[in-house]
Amino acid sequence: MADFWKKSVVYQIYPKSFKDSNNDGIGDLRGIIEKLDYLQELGVDIIWLNPVYASPQADNGYDISDYFSIYPPFGTLDDMKQLLQESHRRGIKVMMDLVVNHTSDEHIWFKESRKSRDNPYRDFYIWRDARGYDDNRKPIPPNNWGSFFSGSAWEWDENTEQFYLHLFSKNQPDLNWENDLVRRKIYDMMNWWMQMGVDGWRIDTCNLYSKQTAFLDFPSRDGEKYVISPMYARGPRIHEFLREMNREVFSRYDCVTVGEAPFTTAEEAIIYTAPGERKLNMIFTFEHMEIDSAPGSMNGKWDIAKLNLPRLKKVFEKWQKTLYKKGWNSLYWNNHDQPRIVSRWGDDGQYRVKSAKMLACILHLMQGTPFIYQGEEIGMTNCRYNLEDYNDIEIHNAYREIVQEQKTMTHDEFMEAVHKKGRDNARTPFQWDDSENAGFSSARPWLKVNPRYKEINAEKDRKSPDSIYYWYQKLIRLRKEMEIITEGDFNLLFPDDEDIFAYMRTFEDERLIVVGNFSGKTREIELDGQLDVYEILLKNYDERLSISNRITVKPWEVFALYRG
Numbered sequence: 290m291a292d293f294w295k296k297s298v299v300y301q302i303y304p305k306s307f308k309d310s311n312n313d314g315i316g317d318l319r320g321i322i323e324k325l326d327y328l329q330e331l332g333v334d335i336i337w338l339n340p341v342y343a344s345p346q347a348d349n350g351y352d353i354s355d356y357f358s359i360y361p362p363f364g365t366l367d368d369m370k371q372l373l374q375e376s377h378r379r380g381i382k383v384m385m386d387l388v389v390n391h392t393s394d395e396h397i398w399f400k401e402s403r404k405s406r407d408n409p410y411r412d413f414y415i416w417r418d419a420r421g422y423d424d425n426r427k428p429i430p431p432n433n434w435g436s437f438f439s440g441s442a443w444e445w446d447e448n449t450e451q452f453y454l455h456l457f458s459k460n461q462p463d464l465n466w467e468n469d470l471v472r473r474k475i476y477d478m479m480n481w482w483m484q485m486g487v488d489g490w491r492i493d494t495c496n497l498y499s500k501q502t503a504f505l506d507f508p509s510r511d512g513e514k515y516v517i518s519p520m521y522a523r524g525p526r527i528h529e530f531l532r533e534m535n536r537e538v539f540s541r542y543d544c545v546t547v548g549e550a551p552f553t554t555a556e557e558a559i560i561y562t563a564p565g566e567r568k569l570n571m572i573f574t575f576e577h578m579e580i581d582s583a584p585g586s587m588n589g590k591w592d593i594a595k596l597n598l599p600r601l602k603k604v605f606e607k608w609q610k611t612l613y614k615k616g617w618n619s620l621y622w623n624n625h626d627q628p629r630i631v632s633r634w635g636d637d638g639q640y641r642v643k644s645a646k647m648l649a650c651i652l653h654l655m656q657g658t659p660f661i662y663q664g665e666e667i668g669m670t671n672c673r674y675n676l677e678d679y680n681d682i683e684i685h686n687a688y689r690e691i692v693q694e695q696k697t698m699t700h701d702e703f704m705e706a707v708h709k710k711g712r713d714n715a716r717t718p719f720q721w722d723d724s725e726n727a728g729f730s731s732a733r734p735w736l737k738v739n740p741r742y743k744e745i746n747a748e749k750d751r752k753s754p755d756s757i758y759y760w761y762q763k764l765i766r767l768r769k770e771m772e773i774i775t776e777g778d779f780n781l782l783f784p785d786d787e788d789i790f791a792y793m794r795t796f797e798d799e800r801l802i803v804v805g806n807f808s809g810k811t812r813e814i815e816l817d818g819q820l821d822v823y824e825i826l827l828k829n830y831d832e833r834l835s836i837s838n839r840i841t842v843k844p845w846e847v848f849a850l851y852r853g
C-alpha cells in the first residue's frame with residue numbers, strides 16, 4: 290500500500306535490553322518474539338530493530354563484523370526468520386538498522402585492508418599518510434577532523450604506517466564510499482535481507498557516507514584541537530549515493546526508510562524526503578534534540594542548557610511547515626541515543642504520568658510518523674548510576690577526554706551531565722513487571738535495571754485503565770481514524786509562551802486544537818474561536834474540562850479539542 294508509513298506508528302526495540310529469553314542477562318530475538326502480542330495490543334504497525342548483526346559490541350552493535358549473521362547472544366538467522374514470520378502474522382512490519390558508514394575493525398574487509406598497502410581490500414577504507422611527525426617521532430594525523438566519540442577521527446596503523454579514518458570509535462573504521470565495489474556489496478547485502486522479508490530500514494548516519502575527499506582541516510575555534518564539522522554531512526556525492534541506494538534496493542520493494550541525518554536542516558530534509566527525489570521516505574532530525582545543549586560549548590552535549598520552550602516550539606513549527614506537502618517528518622522524543630523524555634523535559638516525580646501523557650500527545654498529534662522507543666509507552670525514566678555502572682563507549686570516552694585530559698568538567702559535573710543526557714538512560718532493561726530484574730531476565734542483566742521498576746512496569750500499566758500505556762494505545766488508534774492527524778496543516782499558537790505548547794491542525798472543515806503545559810505551574814490561556822462546537826478528544830486530568838475562550842491549564846495538563 291502506497292505510503293503505508295504515513296498512518297503507521299513505529300516501535301523501536303533495543304534488542305539487548307528488551308527481553309532475555311534464555312537468561313544469560315542479554316536480550317535476544319526469541320525474547321522479542323515472546324512479546325509480539327504486547328506490541329500488537331499496543332497497536333504499533335512497524336518495529337525498528339537496533340542492529341542485531343554479528344558484532345564485537347564496541348558500540349553495542351553499531352560496529353558490525355558480519356552483515357550476514359546474527360550476534361550469537363541475540364540468536365540465529367532462523368530466529369530472525371521466525372521473528373519476521375511472527376511479526377508479519379500479526380500485521381507488524383520489521384525495519385532493520387543499516388550501519389554502513391563504517392564496519393567493525395573485526396570485519397574481514399578491514400582485517401584484510403590493514404594487512405598491506407596493496408591488499409585488494411585496502412581501498413575499502415580510508416587510509417592517509419601522516420601529515421608529519423612531532424618531536425617524539427609520533428605521527429601527526431592528516432587533518433583536524435574529530436570523532437563523535439572524542440579525540441581524533443584518525444587512528445595510526447603501525448603495520449602499514451598510515452592513518453585510517455573513523456568518524457566514530459577507532460573500532461569503527463569508515464568505509465570508502467568512493468569505491469564502487471564497496472557500494473555494490475552494500476546493496477547486495479541489503480537485497481539479501483529484503484529477500485528474507487525485511488520491510489524497511491533505519492539508516493544509521495545516512496548523510497555521512499560522502500567525505501570531503503580533499504581531507505583539508507575544518508575551521509576550528511580557539512583551543513579546539515579536533516573539529517566535528519557539519520560538513521561531515523555535506524559531502525559532494527551524498528545525494529547521488531542515496532539515490533543509487535534507492536534505485537538498487539528500495540525501489541524494488543514496498544518498503545519504508547528513515548535516515549538518521551545529523552546536522553540536517555528542514556530545508557535540506559526536503560531534498561532527502563521529497564517523493565520525486567527518490568531517496569528516503571523520512572529522516573530523523575537532531576535539531577529539537579539539541580535545544581538543551583549549551584551552544585558552542587567545547588563539552589558538546591554534556592554542557593546542558595535549560596529547556597527553552599519557545600525555541601523548541603519554533604523548531605517543530607519550522608519542520609512541520611517546511612515539509613508540509615513537500616516531504617515527511619519522523620516524530621520522536623526518545624531513542625537509544627537520547628535520555629528518557631519524561632525525565633528530560635517532563636516531570637519524572639509527582640507528575641510523571643501526566644507529563645508523559647502530555648509529551649506523547651503533543652508529539653503524536655503533529656504531522657509525521659511517530660517513533661515510540663521501548664519503555665516510553667510506560668513512562669520509563671532516567672537512571673543515576675556510578676561511572677563504572679555505565680556500558681556506553683560515548684560516556685567513557687567523553688569522561689576520559691573532558692574530565693581526565695582537558696579537565697573542563699569535574700567528575701561530579703560530568704556525572705550530573707551523564708545522569709541527564711547519557712545514552713544508557715535509554716538502554717536499561719525494559720521493565721516488564723515488579724519481579725526480580727523487572728521480569729527482563731532471571732540472570733544479572735548486562736546493564737543494571739533502573740531501581741524504579743517496582744513502581745514503573747508494563748504489567749502495572751496494563752492493569753490500570755488510566756495508564757500511559759493505554760494513552761499511547763489511544764493515540765496510535767486515533768492516527769488511523771482521523772485524517773486530520775496525518776493530512777492536516779500545522780499552526781503554532783502562543784509561540785512566545787514559555788510554558789504552553791499549543792497548536793491548531795486544519796483539514797478541510799475539521800479543526801484540532803492541542804494544548805500542553807510543559808510546566809508545573811497553573812496557567813491561564815485565551816483561545817480564539819467558537820469553542821462550544823468543539824468536543825474534548827483527549828485530556829489527562831479526570832476533572833471536567835470546561836471549554837471556554839478563557840481556560841485554566843493545570844500543571845502538565847494536556848487536552849485536545851476537535852471539531853468535525
Ligand code: TEU
Pocket residue numbers: 348351388437457493494549551590625626683712
Ligand atoms: O548515531 C549517530 C550520531 O550522530 C550519534 O553518535 C550522536 O551524535 C550521539 O549518539 C549523540 O549522543 C548513530 C547511532 O544511533 C549511534 O547509536 C551509534 O553510536 C553511531 O551512529 C555510530 O554508528
Ligand code: CA
Pocket residue numbers: 308309310311312313314315316317362
Ligand atoms: Ca538472552
